[in-house]
Amino acid sequence: MRLRLVLRVLLSLVATVVGCGIASAQAGTAATPSNLMRGAYGLERANNDLLHYTLDVRVDPAAKTIRGTVAIRFRMLQDGSRIQLDLTPALNIDSVKLRGKDLKFERAGTPFFVSFPKALKQGKTYEVTVAWSGQPKAVGRFGGMVYGTDPHGRPWIYTSCEDDGASIWWPNKDQWRDEPQEGVDMHVAVPTGLTAVSNGRLLGSRDVGGGYTRWDWRVTYPINNYDVSLNIGTYAHWSDKLVSQYGNVDMDFYVQPENLEKAHVQFAQAGPMLNVFEKYFGPYPFARDGYKLVEVPYAGMEHQSAVAYGNGFKNSYIRPDWTGVGISPRFDFIIIHESGHEWFGNSVSAADPADMWIQEGFCTYMEDVFVEAMYGHADAVRYIDSLRPKVRYQRPILQPRGANSDPPIDQYFKGALMLNTLRSAVKDDAKWFSTLHDVATHFAYKNIMTEELVAYMNQRLGRDYTPVFDAYLKYTAIPALELRYHDEVVGAAGNAAGTVDYRWDSPVANFNLPVRVGDPAHWTTVQPKVGEWQTTPGSRATFAVDTNDFFVRVVQDPSSEITAAAGKEPLPLAGWRLVWSDEFNAPDGAAIDAKKWNVEEGGNGFGNHELETYTNRRNNVEQRGGNLLITARREDFTGKDGIAKPYTSARVTTQGRFAQKYGRIEARMKLPEGGQGVWPAFWMLGEPTAEFKDWPGIGEIDIMEQIGKKPGTVHGTLHGPGYAGDSQLGVPFNLPEGKKFSDDWHVFAVEWEQAAIRFYVDGTLFGTETPADVPSGQKWVFDHPFFILFNLAIGGDWPGNPNATTKLPTTMQVDWVRVYEMQ
Numbered sequence: 001m002r003l004r005l006v007l008r009v010l011l012s013l014v015a016t017v018v019g020c021g022i023a024s025a026q027a028g029t030a031a032t033p034s035n036l037m038r039g040a041y042g043l044e045r046a047n048n049d050l051l052h053y054t055l056d057v058r059v060d061p062a063a064k065t066i067r068g069t070v071a072i073r074f075r076m077l078q079d080g081s082r083i084q085l086d087l088t089p090a091l092n093i094d095s096v097k098l099r100g101k102d103l104k105f106e107r108a109g110t111p112f113f114v115s116f117p118k119a120l121k122q123g124k125t126y127e128v129t130v131a132w133s134g135q136p137k138a139v140g141r142f143g144g145m146v147y148g149t150d151p152h153g154r155p156w157i158y159t160s161c162e163d164d165g166a167s168i169w170w171p172n173k174d175q176w177r178d179e180p181q182e183g184v185d186m187h188v189a190v191p192t193g194l195t196a197v198s199n200g201r202l203l204g205s206r207d208v209g210g211g212y213t214r215w216d217w218r219v220t221y222p223i224n225n226y227d228v229s230l231n232i233g234t235y236a237h238w239s240d241k242l243v244s245q246y247g248n249v250d251m252d253f254y255v256q257p258e259n260l261e262k263a264h265v266q267f268a269q270a271g272p273m274l275n276v277f278e279k280y281f282g283p284y285p286f287a288r289d290g291y292k293l294v295e296v297p298y299a300g301m302e303h304q305s306a307v308a309y310g311n312g313f314k315n316s317y318i319r320p321d322w323t324g325v326g327i328s329p330r331f332d333f334i335i336i337h338e339s340g341h342e343w344f345g346n347s348v349s350a351a352d353p354a355d356m357w358i359q360e361g362f363c364t365y366m367e368d369v370f371v372e373a374m375y376g377h378a379d380a381v382r383y384i385d386s387l388r389p390k391v392r393y394q395r396p397i398l399q400p401r402g403a404n405s406d407p408p409i410d411q412y413f414k415g416a417l418m419l420n421t422l423r424s425a426v427k428d429d430a431k432w433f434s435t436l437h438d439v440a441t442h443f444a445y446k447n448i449m450t451e452e453l454v455a456y457m458n459q460r461l462g463r464d465y466t467p468v469f470d471a472y473l474k475y476t477a478i479p480a481l482e483l484r485y486h487d488e489v490v491g492a493a494g495n496a497a498g499t500v501d502y503r504w505d506s507p508v509a510n511f512n513l514p515v516r517v518g519d520p521a522h523w524t525t526v527q528p529k530v531g532e533w534q535t536t537p538g539s540r541a542t543f544a545v546d547t548n549d550f551f552v553r554v555v556q557d558p559s560s561e562i563t564a565a566a567g568k569e570p571l572p573l574a575g576w577r578l579v580w581s582d583e584f585n586a587p588d589g590a591a592i593d594a595k596k597w598n599v600e601e602g603g604n605g606f607g608n609h610e611l612e613t614y615t616n617r618r619n620n621v622e623q624r625g626g627n628l629l630i631t632a633r634r635e636d637f638t639g640k641d642g643i644a645k646p647y648t649s650a651r652v653t654t655q656g657r658f659a660q661k662y663g664r665i666e667a668r669m670k671l672p673e674g675g676q677g678v679w680p681a682f683w684m685l686g687e688p689t690a691e692f693k694d695w696p697g698i699g700e701i702d703i704m705e706q707i708g709k710k711p712g713t714v715h716g717t718l719h720g721p722g723y724a725g726d727s728q729l730g731v732p733f734n735l736p737e738g739k740k741f742s743d744d745w746h747v748f749a750v751e752w753e754q755a756a757i758r759f760y761v762d763g764t765l766f767g768t769e770t771p772a773d774v775p776s777g778q779k780w781v782f783d784h785p786f787f788i789l790f791n792l793a794i795g796g797d798w799p800g801n802p803n804a805t806t807k808l809p810t811t812m813q814v815d816w817v818r819v820y821e822m823q
Helices: 003-018 033-039 257-281 333-340 357-375 377-385 410-426 429-442 450-461 466-473
Strands: 048-060 065-076 080-086 092-098 104-107 111-120 125-134 144-149 155-160 184-191 195-197 201-209 212-219 231-233 236-242 249-255 291-295 307-309 348-350 446-448 480-490 495-505 515-519 522-526 534-537 553-556 576-582 598-600 612-614 621-624 627-638 644-649 651-653 663-670 678-686 700-705 713-719 729-734 746-753 756-761 764-769 786-794 810-822
Touching: 065 080, 080 125, 092 104, 092 111, 184 195, 195 212, 236 257, 249 257, 257 291, 257 333, 257 357, 257 429, 307 333, 333 357, 348 357, 357 377, 357 410, 357 450, 377 410, 410 429, 410 466, 429 450, 450 466, 515 534, 522 534, 553 764, 576 663, 612 627, 612 786, 627 786, 644 786, 663 678, 663 700, 678 810, 700 746, 700 756, 713 756, 713 764, 729 756, 729 764, 786 810
Parallel strands: 048 184, 249 291, 291 307, 348 446, 480 553, 612 644
Antiparallel strands: 048 065, 065 125, 080 111, 092 125, 104 111, 144 155, 155 231, 184 212, 195 231, 201 212, 236 249, 480 495, 495 534, 515 522, 576 810, 598 651, 621 627, 627 644, 627 810, 651 786, 663 746, 663 810, 678 700, 678 786, 700 713, 713 729, 746 756, 756 764
């Protein structure tokens, strides 16, 4: 690649990424030169507007090759002598022609740049034909272009390339901003006896000789490049009609012949689903082209007018109950979700992968709209709330534009929960659903960015919700409603009364979400402000926050406001009975209570290649100031086991003193500020059982683990047979950007019952694991007593070893630890 080409593309990229206003360090995809060029909308892309593609391809299942031509018709938006197209380096470009004459082209990884002998003129239409050939390489989540066989050994070939782009198998302008406004024609030649199913309407098929049949398809609407798809195999076909208030729509179904009977039963869900979506989001967007479900050997994909289906003709998704609340088994997730993308994804499309939440967040919310329409509001509330444990809190949803960067999975669940929160804030379902309807129709067949969507919704809803969108989309953590209680007892009956202070904690200074609080039978809507306390009547015993309808955290008595003595007496928790605790109230310098705790000693690395020796010395473990202090130090030390290590610390356990089966286990802690290589943990290990004597069979519950190089993140995880180490179950929890767990006190907890373990930080549920999450064939081992551990490790396989930036000594503080049983 020539230096001038690199410089031109990179300068274009910088302008595009900076325009997004989000730090590039948050990107989830490596900023390789190819990704930079694919993501950027530079001059050689911006100077033209796509009009139409005509693909003419021949697919050879035996040789696993593709060859063909694509005619790319476009209109010049300004004079120019070069355009950018894209094709993976794994495939050959055989020629590029304009009016039959060869053009020069220059490859730069996936992008290639076509040069014209004379400048193309603004306003004029041109058509370039690219011939290509080769063996596509399987890449991406579903394989890209895969040459496989069905269970009966027959060829089964498909394309699915949203993540990696359509340029993995055909030459095109591979970006999201510009779609061919006049559609696509597809001519697909395959061995006779196979069927080639693609997008749009089937025009016909004909024998082209040499043992091949050509199938001709036409798309008459704009279409995303990655939606253009091939499905080649042995298919049975039947047709139906969607009876619609907007005019009937042709429906076609393609499945393997052996699955025809069960497909007729399962695909009967399609019609009622489309009727629901038409009611709330307007007419089916691709009526001229029709609607198809096409069986494929992977989970599914929202290919426009040819929805790919691979859910095994059964309800739910992945597991018998995808959401864990008994609603998913009532419908086929893939039919509902992927078909919902016909409205959000295929009709209303994001102009950049960074704005992909417009597709995935809205479509996930459409699942809940479907549930409400079919089963009622109460089930819809249960369904949307079941998505909360699926939020991972890893990165902000909005990622840098122009970098071909994949947004995090939170675009699905956090995006849907945000939309449901907005519905609750609007408090006018007629206005809310008419707004969604108008969004889907106003932006139909358009590629938009978040700012355009937000501005339109603000206008339709009659209020500026930009700060709400910003808080949920541009930051990892969700807003927190902070509460302070001022209780008193009045009246002869001793009724509790008093006041509750409330305020928002959000990095968005003008965050303006109203929220319902007070008595659940008679909610009061309040408008908290960021950082400014307001007061309403209420008491700790009766005051509630509507977290079913508002996706927010609730922080009770934020610790920065609590006096030194606060939190030392266990407060009653509704529905729970305290069975064991340690408040660490011994005199300063006292040893830990030997009736409750063991202090483990040794430096054997504990299976993790840790670098410390654990001791029982007071300068590593003591009580002081009403807290347990575990301090890690940099010092050469040889323990009683004769192992010399360069660091000391402490590890305490209740093994042989106390163990618990089921309940709520919690601790109020301030984590150390040590940095790289520091590894604090609050966790539980199972007692040996008749079946399992050792880890991981005995089970491990990590209520809180942190690695020091990520000071704003903690992890809640489970380890067991077949799901230990890197295969553990669990999720992280992230504080708002810039905040650290060492800055303040936090309460870490699990609620553990027979068939679920839920993880909490400061009362916010951030993860749930159930037996359904355990890998197939493995055992859920959280059914017997577990004992408690606190330790502060240094170094090891997960956190890495300390370096020059590590701050030692450093101390982990525990205010109290409490165990409750369900009453």
